Amino acid sequence: MLELRDLNAHYGKVHVLRGVTMHVEEGESVALLGRNGVGKTTTLKSVMGLVPPTGGSVNFAGTEISKMAPHRIPGAGLGYVPQGRGIFPGLSVEENLLIGLTKTPPSHITDYVFDRFPRLKERLKQQANTLSGGEQQQLAIARCLVMQPKMIILDEPTEGIMPILVKEIRREIAAVRETGVSILLVEQNIKTALRLCTRVYLMEKGVIVHEASASELENDKETLHRYLGVTV
Amino acid sequence: MTVQTINRAGTLLLVVFTLTAPWVLPLFVDSFWVDIYSEILIWSLLAASVNLLFGYVGLLSFGQALYFGMGMYGVAIGIAKLGFGFWGGFGFGVVLATAMAAVAGVLAVRLTWHYFAIITVVFSLIFYFLALSWKPLTGGDDGLPFGMPPLISIGDFELTLTDPDVQYFFIVLMVGACYALMGRIISSPLGRAFVTVRENDLRASLIGLNVYMIRLSAFIVSGFIAGVAGALFALFGRYASANFMFYHVSGEAVVWAIIGGVGTLFGPIVGTSLLIVLREELSHVWAHYPILVGIVVILTVIFAPKGIGGIWTSLVHRFAGANAGKGGDQ
DSSP states (O other): OEEEEEEEEEETTEEEEEEEEEEEOTTOEEEEEOSTTSSHHHHHHHHTTSSOOSEEEEEETTEEOTTSOGGGTGGGTEEEEOTTOOOOTTSBHHHHHHTTOSSOOOHHHHHHHHHHOHHHHHTTTSBGGGSOHHHHHHHHHHHHHHTOOSEEEEESTTTTOOHHHHHHHHHHHHHHHHTTOEEEEEOSOHHHHHHHOSEEEEEETTEEEEEEEHHHHHHOHHHHHHHHSOOO | OOHHHHHHHHHHHHHHHHHHHHHHHHHHSOTHHHHHHHHHHHHHHHHHHHHIIIIIIOOOOSOHHHHHHHHHHHHHIIIIISOOOHHHHHHHHHHHHHHHHHHHHHHHTTOOHHHHHHHHHHHHHHHHHHHHHOHHHHOGGGOEEOOOOOSEEETTEEEOTTSHHHHHHHHHHHHHHHHHHHHHHHTSHHHHHHHHHHHOHHHHHHTTOOHHHHHHHHHHHHHHHHHHHHHHHHHHHTEEOGGGGSHHHHHHHHHHHHHHOTTSSSHHHHHHHHHHHHHHHHTTTOTTTHHHHHHHHHHHHHHOTTHHHHHHHHHHHHHHHHHHHTTOOO
């Protein structure tokens, strides 16, 4: 579904991504983990065209997207929920959901989204900046879902959210996964990542340094400690 | 009473006042105020063109006078030099302004913030100096006067803007159509896309919006609106002049829009009304009245950054809220 091959990216003269190679299969959920500043978010931004790659390729569903304009990528079926939610606070919940769509989504899609996020249905006319952090995150995910993506990229979806809502968000992401949508997840919360994903990539200084199944990694205390500085 | 009801009542009041002004205004003030109100309506369109770009898309243009001037010159050149009739001249002015906006926009909307503001001023200055120097076509410093062709001519029956009532209602009709168009755009998916781009262009592109095309669309619509204003002003004054293409005219439109309240449909009418009325009342009392205007602007920006439109909105919400608290109409 998504394949990054020898992906390189720079911020000015700083070489941030140094040949990232990874892939996500159709219907698979994969986590990209690493300490702060190792290049996880840059990897996602490069995939979405926000940080143009300086080398390598990004192939999504058979199409090379590394040279594509960012606004064309969602249309190819790749949804992105950026760090810090990425909603439009001045628009209503409904407008946030519909903006970016060229036509009204079919009713089974809106029904599905509102079944998953009943709070949003109750607050359709409410301005998005009046929602709580967790609700805003739900809105960001819901907005992605109404675009009917084949794959969703989530950048730290539980960051800064009340613990009670973290569970809810986790449940929603799991439900999305169950529908067959592929997921690439960047998370600081290792437990969440290991619970939601089947495969994990570990990143350090702009390169993938380790790949393992979630269950293997959960038991590999040494690797977890070496690359993430934590134990689960 | 709901916010919507109060806003509708305010809009209705404005419409009723505008439609009856030629008869109502002379009952209270000198009849030349009808002409001033016509002028306010025209200038408000220029401010509205600034508002559309700044208030809805987040692009601050200091070059709207260019499209206003193109509208003016299109009418004057069309009628005086090319022998067009009324509608041909009017249409030529609007098309010229819109085409100019499309050409300038292709380059300008690649930039944002101060870079965008600078390039809009530069475009406006280039054509200001061109209009000044191309005397055979534009009349240079003297401007380009023209005789008013009839609006409608059927046999002996003629309607022309030399009739003050015809002129007033023609202006009202055109200005009203422009506001209706802007209202329609703002409430459409394109209008929501404008706001999305204003709020965060990066996020907008991440949900599949073509930010460049959205900005370009707004720029062209805004040039069209400024062009209609310029064409109307040429018909109102029976001439075109390069002075109206100078950047201080663009600056005044920015001030009117900010005072009225950017991001609100009718804010520009309010801001333009206030500042033109101030100008009319103060300019013959005190030659340095722009100082007072400056103070009003500074105070507004500091204490009411959303302008009079913002004050109106918060008052309406407070009133509607208090009413709801008393169990009023929901």
